[in-house]
Amino acid sequence: MAQLWGGRFTKETDQLVYAFNASIGFDQKFFREDVEGSRAHVKMLAKQKIISQEDRDAILKGLDEILYDVEHHKLEITEEYEDIHSFVEANLIERIGDAGKRLHTGRSRNDQVALDMRLFTRRQVKETDGLLYHFLETILKVMEENLDTIMPGFTHLQKAQPITLAHHMGAYFEMFRRDRTRLHDIYERMNYCPLGSGALAGTTYPLDRDMTAQALGFYGPTANSMDGVSDRDYLIEFLSAASTIMMHLSRFSEEVIIWNSNEYRFVEIDDAYSTGSSIMPQKKNPDIAELVRGKTGRVYGALMQILTTMKGIPLAYNKDMQEDKEIAFDAMDTVKGCISLFDGMLSTMKFNRDVMEDSARHGFTNATDLADYLVVKGVPFRDAHGIVGQVVLACIERNIAIDDMSLEELQQFSSVIEEDVFHAISVKTCVDKRLTIGAPGKAAMERQIAYSKNYLKDNESLEARA
Ligand code: ARG
Secondary structure (H helix, E strand, O other), rough: OOOOOOOOOOOOOHHHHHHHOOOOHHHHHHHHHHHHHHHHHHHHHHHHOOOOOHHHHHHHHHHHHHHHHHHOOOOOOOOOOOOOHHHHHHHHHHHHHHHHOOOOOOHHHHHHHHHHHHHHHHHHHHHHHHHHHHHHHHHHHHHOOOOOEOOOOEOOOOEEEEHHHHHHHHHHHHHHHHHHHHHHHHHHHHOOOOOOOOOOOOOOOOHHHHHHHHHHOEEEEOHHHHHHHHHOOOHHHHHHHHHHHHHHHHHHHHHHHHHOOOOOOOEEEHHHOOEOOOOOOOEEEEEEHHHHHHHHHOOOOHHHHHHHOOOOOOOOOHHHHHHHHEEEEEEEEHHHHHHHHHHHHHOOEEEOHHHHHHHHHHOOOOOHHHHHHHHHOOOHHHHHHHHHHHHHHHHHHHOHHHHHHEEEEEEHOOOOOOOHHHHOOHHHHHOOOOOOOOOOOOOHHHHHHHHHHHHHHHOOOOOOOO
16 A cells, blocks of 8 residues: 555555555546646746755656656556555655655645546547548538438438438538537636646745646636645546537447338448348448447436536545546547547448439429429419329328329329429429529538538647647
């Protein structure tokens, strides 16, 4: 057991208590952030003459060596330390002696862990944004390639009106674009440095909090030291944004699963992104989409967990807050993994364009357009609706599409119908005529694509930032 706080104790900690209390098993995930924070702290201490230049240099060298040794598997992070902060400090003291004991001057593990978690989460925000950016590029590519790919649009999972695949993909482009804006907002709010908050009440040393904040890439220091050590709002916001991303991915997954089914055959998932059955040789299953859909629950769970953990905590730091890590880490890995796998699956997916168009033609998706045609010819809309209903019924009985009927047959339902009806109700015309902003008509879609391209150009990934 290596603890930082043995002084006032006369007995050893009970083994079970030690294990229950320790966080090294999971907070080693932000080892790099812990070293980075210590480096900034120590430089500031020296500049403020709180420690000497020699101690500063020794500490920085020691920290670099620890970082190197861990990354090159020469030093192992083991359970004998209580947490990652103890691991780094104990190793530093072992290597450089008394100078190492000065590292923690003017700092508490409370502001240290608040900093580490914030740095780590900030990195997750950026990486998630980078993955979303790439995913949006993939979606945009599918849009550009499928401006003329007609398919049925659905409501109630019943064929409703014809759209294009570009239009359908464009809906997801918007969802994931908004998800990015959420990440950007979170970044703006969270990018303040809690280091220097001390245990809760700041410190009597003349710390330069602006200096450490700047060195660590923050906009500035947090304004209140009690808030600095006990705020986890940014994590809640991130897990909320992550939950929304997962919700969008899950809806998309559900569609891929349906489209990939034997009944629909709209798409074919690439072999590299499918799995087989141990017993049924014919099977090629959409497991990736199903897993993404399933893992959504995990991320929602992480959001609920942190909200519940935080709700009863009085100011300032309480040990409950150690519970902000494990499940959140899992959610962070999950959302990133799901975005990149889905991206790979989408970019390799084959779209059966003929099947999609055929499905649009045979699902009466042009029924509204036939009604509108009658309206143009002077029939009141409510009557037109009734007439088309009868046409559809007759088609169902004969198992044909509306445009499979001859002109004479159609005229039996309404005498205003003329030869031009076939052009008016072809699914292509139905799509082409929908030209309002946001609609699937080609010219409207081209505008959406141009706007989406500009959006990507003007809103680079957060990963590009320092
Ligand atoms: N492992 C702790 C955590 O994750 C570090 C902070 C410990 N602070 C304390 N006062 N016990 O929250």
